[in-house]
Structures are given as C-alpha cells and as structure tokens.
Amino acid sequence: xxxxxxxxxxxxxxxxxxxxxxxxxxxxxxxxxxxxxxxxxxxxxxxxxxxxxxxxxxxxxxxxxxxxxxxxxxxxxxxxxxxxxxxxxxxxxxxxxxxxxxxxxxxxxxxxxxxxxxxxxxxxxxxxxxxxxxxxxxxxxxxxxxxxxxxxxxxxxxxxxxxxxxxxxxxxxxxxxxxxxxxxxxxxxxxxxxxxxxxxxxxxxxxxxxxxxxxxxxxxxxxxxxxxxxxxxxxxxxxxxxxxxxxxxxxxxxxxxxxxxxxxxxxxxxxxxxxxxxxxxxxxxxxxxxxxxxxxxxxxxxxxxxxxxxxxxxxxxxxxxxxxxxxxxxxxxxxxxxxxxxxxxxxxxxxxxxxxxxxxxxxxxxxxxxxxxxxxxxxxxxxxxxxxxxxxxxxxxxxxxxxxxxxxxxxxxxxxxxxxxxxxxxxx
Numbered sequence: 422x423x424x425x426x427x428x429x430x431x432x433x434x435x436x437x438x439x440x441x442x443x444x445x446x447x448x449x450x451x452x453x454x455x456x457x458x459x460x461x462x463x464x465x466x467x468x469x470x471x472x473x474x475x476x477x478x479x480x481x482x483x484x485x486x487x488x489x490x491x492x493x494x495x496x497x498x499x500x501x502x503x504x505x506x507x508x509x510x511x512x513x514x515x516x517x518x519x520x521x522x523x524x525x526x527x528x529x530x531x532x533x534x535x536x537x538x539x540x541x542x543x544x545x546x547x548x549x550x551x552x553x554x555x556x557x558x559x560x561x562x563x564x565x566x567x568x569x570x571x572x573x574x575x576x577x578x579x580x581x582x583x584x585x586x587x588x589x590x591x592x593x594x595x596x597x598x599x600x601x602x603x604x605x606x607x608x609x610x611x612x613x614x615x616x617x618x619x620x621x622x623x624x625x626x627x628x629x630x631x632x633x634x635x636x637x638x639x640x641x642x643x644x645x646x647x648x649x650x651x652x653x654x655x656x657x658x659x660x661x662x663x664x665x666x667x668x669x670x671x672x673x674x675x676x677x678x679x680x681x682x683x684x685x686x687x688x689x690x691x692x693x694x695x696x697x698x699x700x701x702x703x704x705x706x707x708x709x710x711x712x713x714x715x716x717x718x719x720x721x722x723x724x725x726x727x728x729x730x731x732x733x734x735x736x737x738x739x740x741x742x743x744x745x746x747x748x749x750x751x752x753x754x755x756x757x758x759x760x761x762x763x764x765x766x767x768x769x770x771x772x773x774x775x776x777x778x779x780x781x782x783x784x785x786x787x788x789x790x791x792x793x794x795x796x797x798x799x800x801x802x803x804x805x806x807x808x809x810x811x812x813x814x815x816x817x818x819x820x821x822x823x824x825x826x827x828x829x830x831x832x833x834x835x836x837x838x839x840x841x842x843x844x845x846x847x848x849x
Contacts, residue, residue, distance in 0.1 A: 428594030437560025476527025668720025
C-alpha cells in the first residue's frame with residue numbers, strides 16, 4: 422500500500438507547489454504582464470478564494486462518487502488549471518488558471534486523507550495520512566524554492582509547465598496504484614452539515630481565518646520585502662524560501678506536540694508569539710542577517726499555529742468532522758486571501774513594504790482575541806452545566822479526560838498551508 426500512498430503524496434506535492442510558488446515569482450509575473458506587484462499578489466488571493474469556494478462544493482459534489490474516481494477527476498482539473506497558467510498570455514488568463522487549480526485543493530486533501538486511512542490497518546491510519554501529507558511539506562521545503570529558481574531562470578511559465586508535469590505523474594499514479602474505493606454512504610452529508618449549527622465551530626473557524634491571515638499578510642510580500650529592504654538579490658529569494666520552509670517544518674512538529682499536551686493554552690501562546698515575531702520582523706527586515714534569522718522564526722511560529730487551529734475545529738465538530746475539516750481548509754485559505762488583500766492594499770497606498778507585516782501582527786492579535794473568547798465560553802459552559810455542556814448552546818462539552826481523535830492540518834495553508842498529522846487531542 423506504500424505505493425498508493427506515494428501516488429497521493431505526489432498529488433499533494435504538486436498542489437502545495439502551485440499554491441505557494443507564486444509568492445517567489447511576484448516580481449517576474451508583475452514585470453512580464455505589466456501589472457503592479459500588489460496586483461500580482463491578487464493571484465495569491467484569487468487562489469485562496471478558489472479553495473474557499475471549492476473545498477465544500479467539490480467535497481459535496483463528490484459525496485456519491487467512488488473516492489478514487491473523485492480523486493482522479495480532481496487531479497485532472499488541477500492539471501487543466503496549471504496548463505492554463507503555463508499558456509496564459511495575460512493577467513486575466515493566469516488568474517483563471519489559478520482559480521481552476523484552486524477548486525481541487527480542499528477536496529483532494531479531504532478525500533485523499535480518507536483514502537489513505539482506508540488503505541492500512543486501523544492502528545496505522547495516522548502514519549498513512551502523515552505519509553500522504555509529507556508531499557505538501559516537501560512542496561514548501563523543495564517544490565517552492567526549486568519552482569522559484571526555475572521561474573527566475575527560464576521565465577515564470579516554466580514553473581507552471583513543471584507543475585503540470587507533476588500533476589500528470591500524480592494522475593497516472595492514482596490510476597495505476599490506488600485501489601478502487603467505495604462511494605460514501607447515503608445521508609452522510611446531512612450529518613456533516615449539522616455541526617455548523619454549533620456557535621463554537623464558527624468561532625473556531627473565525628480564529629483560523631484571523632490567525633493564519635496574519636501569516637499570509639506578511640508572507641505574500643516576502644520577495645519584495647527581502648530584496649527592497651533587506652538587500653538580498655532576486656536569486657537569494659529561493660534560498661530564503663528554503664529557510665522559511667525549514668522553519669515551518671520545525672513549527673509543525675512543535676505545534677502539534679504542544680497542542681497534544683494542552684490545546685487552548687498552546688493556541689494562546691502560539692498566536693501571541695506570532696504577533697510578537699511579526700512586530701519584530703518589521704524592524705529586522707531592513708538588514709540581511711537579522712531578516713534571515715527572523716524569517717526562520719516566522720516560519721516556525723507561523724506554521725505552529727496550524728495543528729492547534731485544526732484540532733480546535735475538529736474538537737468542536739466531533740462526530741461529523743469530514744466537512745468541518747474541509748471547511749477549515751477553506752478557512753485557512755480565506756485567511757490567506759484576507760491577509761494578502763489587506764497587505765496589497767497597504768502597499769498600494771504607499772505605506773511601505775513593512776506595512777503588510779504590521780497588518781499581519783494585527784490579524785494575529787485579533788485571532789488571539791477570538792481564541793480567548795472561545796476558551797472563555799468553554800469555561801463558562803463548565804461552570805453553568807457542571808462541566809458537561811455549553812451555556813445556552815445545548816451542545817455537549819468535551820470532558821477534560823477524554824481523548825478526541827482528530828486529523829489536524831500541520832501546514833496550511835492550504836493549507837494553507839495543508840500538511841496533516843493525526844494526534845490524539847486532549848481537551849485542556
């Protein structure tokens with residue numbers, strides 16, 4: 422079954438690469454298509470919005486199809502979207518290709534994680550899902566820097582030709598290596614939709630939007646900030662993305678472990694740390710060495726947010742987590758879009774290249790506020806119902822001593838950011 426998981430990982434690698442590689446190519450795209458860098462940054466926003474729309478819609482549309490069939494359809498659409506990008510002669514065509522590819526993002530990860538779990542014995546499902554999403558982690562560490570280098574040396578379209586090729590390899594792998602999968606049971610979608618009546622689910626999704634929006638407000642404009650302020654050359658951007666990718670891998674692990682031990686305290690600490698690092702980054706971004714050091718710390722603390730954010734949503738949607746998981750992928754990408762749009766708005770109004778990072782700090786602080794509100798409602802529910810429910814909600818509250826199986830996203834993303842790992846979450 423390892424070969425089947427490899428096919429899923431290749432697809433995840435391609436999707437992760439196409440999502441984030443545009444960040445390192447904003448100057449090249451803007452120059453070639455005669456648009457401003459903030460306008461080119463809207464390609465990040467557009468993709469994120471495509472994920473927001475596509476994640477629930479494509480998941481719902483494929484609810485009655487065999488899962489392997491749906492994965493093949495999604496990868497074919499992904500290939501078509503990147504082919505449109507590679508052939509794009511103007512900004513509108515490029516945006517159309519980005520939106521097409523984005524529609525597949527959330528559904529591929531949601532359905533793919535179910536398939537990965539079904540390929541192995543129950544006691545190995547966590548490892549299977551983690552192996553599949555290794556492809557998304559590698560996309561950030563290897564795919565994005567290499568794609569940036571390729572685009573800078575041979576033109577940005579060459580990067581999308583390469584991603585199209587990766588998609589073809591992934592499609593062939595799915596057809597050849599993944600066994601046939603049954604269609605989901607009828608009526609399952611109704612139960613999945615029911616969890617969205619819970620206010621705490623919406624509060625958790627809002628925290629994801631704001632918290633991860635803080636990451637992308639700064640990350641989207643990383644290339645011009647490093648070249649215009651820190652003094653790095655264009656060719657150094659790819660290596661800076663490698664440094665950022667190493668940081669995010671470390672953050673994924675540490676964030677997951679922290680959330681496993683104490684979910685809400687970890688979420689408070691990480692969001693507060695993100696706000697602090699972004700404030701520091703606005704000052705260190707004007708010198709090469711301090712900027713590089715802070716960039717690595719930014720990658721670590723930025724992506725340490727993802728496991729607790731995903732765990733919180735899964736905790737509040739216990740019993741019917743599939744659509745909620747897809748919705749949280751959409752929330753990560755809505756945060757991407759919000760952060761990129763606000764950052765571009767600030768740059769367009771002449772506030773300078775550090776302004777997106779200030780905006781990111783503000784969004785992270787807002788996310789910390791909604792997380793604190795959610796935690797307060799939990800505590801109030803414990804007091805009002807003897808620890809067994811939320812006041813006024815009628816919803817059961819997870820007992821502190823009960824382990825909740827979840828599948829948190831450890832790269833978003835989108836994630837997000839988008840790498841999943843399974844941890845047994847203990848409500849704290």
